[in-house]
Amino acid sequence: MSPLPHELGGSSLWDPRFGAELCTILRLLGAADLSLARIFEGHVNAVGLVCRYGTQAQIEGLAGSVRDGALSAVWGADDAQGLRITPERDGNVLKGRKILASGAGFVTRPLVTASAPEGQQMCLLDLEIGYAHDTSSWQAQGMRATATGTVDFTGRRITDRERIGAPGDFMRQPHFSGGAWRFCAVHTGATERLVDLFREHLNSSARGEDAYQLERLATCVADATTARFWVEDAARRLAVEDDPESIVAFANLTRMVVERSALTVMETVQRGIGLRAFVRPHDVERICRDLATYLRQPVPDRAMSDGAQVFLSSSRSAGDF
Known part of the structure; x- marks a missing residue:
């Protein structure tokens, strides 16, 4: 309800x-x-x-x-x-x-x-x-x-x-494309869960002091957090802004950021955990299998290029866009 x-x-x-x-x-x-x-x-x-x-x-x-x-x-x-x-x-x-x-x-x-x-x-x-x-x-x-x-x-x-x-x-825009933030939020939640599971693996396997593993973990935290910031801002813009073109452009770029973040985290976590990340019933295997499928949303390249085109034709700075 x-x-x-x-x-x-x-x-x-x-x-x-x-x-x-x-x-x-x-x-x-x-x-x-x-x-x-x-x-x-x-x-x-x-x-x-x-x-x-x-x-x-x-x-x-x-x-x-x-x-x-x-x-x-x-x-x-x-x-x-x-x-x-x-x-x-x-x-x-x-x-x-x-x-x-x-x-x-x-x-x-x-x-x-x-x-x-x-x-x-x-x-x-x-x-x-x-x-x-x-x-x-x-x-x-x-x-x-x-x-x-x-x-x-x-x-x-x-x-x-x-x-x-x-x-x-x-x-009708901006809600048709601007609402894409919702499935991006779902993707972000799964990405965050992968980071949590990677941390649990490092602690349980006593590999948390390994410099390469720490670098992987830092990369994952940064990517997941970046995705969350973009999604939260895309949701906020749909609620408060009155320029449909900029709302849609930001949502389209959010799709790109979230997809890249998720793909990077999946690959990094799988490399960090190794073969166990590919064997059922490991949670990482399930999440990566589902997330890789769910990330395949319609026309990702066009969404990215449409968002970039709006910025290209705008006089606003990147910091204000």
Whole structure:
């Protein structure tokens, strides 16, 4: 319930004004289990979209479902055909499927995107437990517990009550790209946990006085802390700044910083611990496997170049950017 508004029994974590609190929660969840954190982050994202663009009745309806134990998620990935809203003589129906749908099979209030004659439309669905889904193709190296799969919606009728917002709202800035700080917070939490585990290894193996190991540890602490500072600032900017372009640019650069920090920490911790870091059921093996998979977010190079382009065309100094 925590992402929902206070007046509906939540803690309003969907609201950017509570970004600092949400950042802490996402870091802690990321440190504990990245698959769990992925499911929760998607739930927060979906609730936020409904609260931002939906009607009061739609928000209250979702709150009631969540109060009864339902989870939401954002299912936006399409195959080549894509999910579409097709007008028919007796109403509109969905045709197509969603792929890479995390929580397939147990998320019952997903927010899906579908193409319509007037543009991309968000729809908040209410699915019955036991709906058809397929997770057999989810054979990724990590993040297996997210139950990511495919859900076919062909033939399902769609009503105006299920449409959230106006066409195009889903990708409206700065929230579409600016909200990337949330999954960056999850990545940062896992990165911080790796540093803690490395310290535990050095203490338990009496290798804490080794100069090379101390150098590795120092590098890891610096990288994890850098990632956290960037993520916390990206969350703050989304809440207080009024320049969408600069908010998005900073979030895009945050993605780059967090990814590089995580990759450096993973490699450094694995080198410092050695073979045991690659053998199950070691926590480092699990976290690195999941984190390496979760870090693969869409269009990282374009996000980096878009952020740099905004700075290139700006007259502000790097210290003020």
